[in-house]
């Protein structure tokens with residue numbers, strides 16, 4: 286649980302187009318790292334390269350390495366499906382299986398792994414739903430469809446589903462962008478709790494959100510459309526938002542561009 290990530294000299298391509306160039310970034314365990322920057326600078330692409338989701342796109346590939354506690358997830362012996370199991374992902378739009386029950390949504394990954402013991406599945410479902418701050422709202426309707434929950438509840442259900450398989454890392458791609466402000470605050474509170482147990486990387490367009498939830502912030506930028514995105518500056522979130530070293534970072538966080 287809660288492993289560190291070391292991204293080293295990562296170049297990321299879609300076919301012949303280089304979307305991201307030379308990214309090196311250390312992500313400490315039990316910590317929230319926010320990826321920020323203008324549209325198209327490659328934040329989501331970098332995030333998806335951290336659990337080998339990037340290569341699901343035909344023609345997409347990476348060069349460089351991503352070490353999980355020192356082990357390269359792109360090593361020749363490494364199974365990409367296994368990587369996706371240990372590095373969970375939560376997407377912009379909540380994507381529960383809509384007709385599947387709330388409980389089955391949470392334990393879907395465990396069942397795929399072959400777990401059939403009902404008591405064990407019930408325990409994991411309760412623990413994960415408690416971990417996602419959703420238990421009290423759904424404990425009396427665990428057999429009802431996941432699609433019947435509100436958007437914010439569905440997103441917490443997806444977080445419960447992600448943590449049910451005990452991942453080493455949680456990746457979140459704008460997890461609040463489809464949510465109202467109250468649901469957003471609930472997810473932000475949850476992220477602050479989850480970081481006690483998990484390494485979290487979050488992409489967000491919302492500067493206040495990055496400032497509120499993250500410990501470390503990485504600012505990405507691109508010189509022009511069609512050029513690859515680059516990591517411009519990474520530092521403690523407090524430093525990035527109060528006194529960044531690079532002018533482009535300051536311009537972005539103060540709303541002068543992007």
Ligand SMILES: Nc1ncnc2c1ncn2[C@@H]1O[C@H](COP(=O)(O)OP(=O)(O)OP(=O)(O)O)[C@@H](O)[C@H]1O
Nearest residue numbers: 299304322323324325326327328329330331342511
């Ligand atoms: N499936 C794809 N095929 C080809 N190019 C892609 C694909 N997905 C993204 N790109 C390109 O890669 C670059 C980086 O995109 P990415 O979505 O990672 O940026 P982003 O910073 O997350 O943007 P946004 O903030 O708008 O979500 C962009 O030029 C984008 O057009």
